[in-house]
């Protein structure tokens with residue numbers, strides 16, 4: 001494993017608070033995920049790939065921007081693994097370094113319509129930018 | 131009964147109806163909602179990363195402010211409720227986080243999760259009681275078929291939220307019965323509307339919101355109620371448009387015959 005990838009894996013495990021070894025590979029998290037179809041790497045794979053230290057691919061994954069934080073996987077995992085926390089921790093590894101932001105303030109006006117609640121803009125900034 | 135109240139940013143702007151109807155109804159029901167003197171946006175999403183401390187602090191300030199007043203903290207927006215309740219749980223259960231946050235914030239006395247966080251629906255159920263609400267209804271919603279949309283934030287993760295059964299909740303249906311309408315249960319009532327992802331992938335929210343609305347319509351609903359401004363936006367803007375989505379407090383204010391304060395009279399029950 002590349003030294004960077006090892007460091008990133010350690011950070012992801014630490015910031016997520018997830019114990020990947022608790023996973024019994026049942027796939028229930030992915031089965032219950034309402035956005036399964038939009039994801040290139042599914043929640044159960046996040047768990048396995050972090051366990052294997054294979055996080056570079058996760059950091060390029062479209063799933064980072066498609067996880068809804070709906071907590072269906074968290075609620076329904078029979079082992080209490082909390083896959084959504086892992087997805088968030090990987091996303092943090094991507095957006096925390098300088099230049100890593102997904103959503104820039106300049107891009108926001110074009111996305112607005114008159115009914116958009118402030119809650120949506122704040123949420124998107126918290127999820128997509130640091 | 132008196133509560134400290136955290137409205138949150140959206141209830142001061144786009145979702146003013148949610149807030150105004152709640153205040154008018156509470157007044158009629160004899161509940162005092164004392165808005166926190168100073169509050170900041172809760173951040174709208176709970177920071178899942180354990181090392182995110184700064185993004186938890188506005189919630190902690192609100193919790194500590196309620197603690198200073200010796201009152202439970204009342205919330206209304208599903209997202210605010212979710213964030214504040216979970217951060218409160220962190221402060222109670224995570225000693226490391228508690229130490230770091232308290233060292234940094236330097237409050238009058240350390241905050242350790244003492245405040246009780248109560249959602250407006252929980253207040254209706256546990257403080258007032260749905261039976262009492264039934265007695266106070268002067269404009270029963272007879273003949274209406276109303277579907278409750280719970281979404282994600284109120285229910286999950288159930289271990290922390292402790293709001294209702296996460297897979298088969300009933301609090302909103304009981305509320306609908308209390309105002310005299312027929313509650314419509316449908317399979318998608320606790321599925322996601324697409325949340326914040328709609329800002330960059332509206333198609334995701336379209337697909338999900340349509341499923342939710344179709345599911346409610348198939349079971350005969352004429353209206354959907356929600357407690358969340360983002361759910362309301364997604365369902366109304368990205369759903370099928372077949373039935374309206376309104377805030378549950380608007381239904382309550384209607385049933386109690388109270389208009390928002392700006393509209394004038396609030397008569398006590």
Ligand code: SF4
Nearest residue numbers: 023024026027029077
């Ligand atoms: S549901 Fe839990 S135990 Fe099953 S694969 Fe997903 S993370 Fe692993």
Ligand code: SF4
Nearest residue numbers: 033067068070071073
């Ligand atoms: S939190 Fe994310 S990964 Fe988990 S079920 Fe929801 S969308 Fe899927």
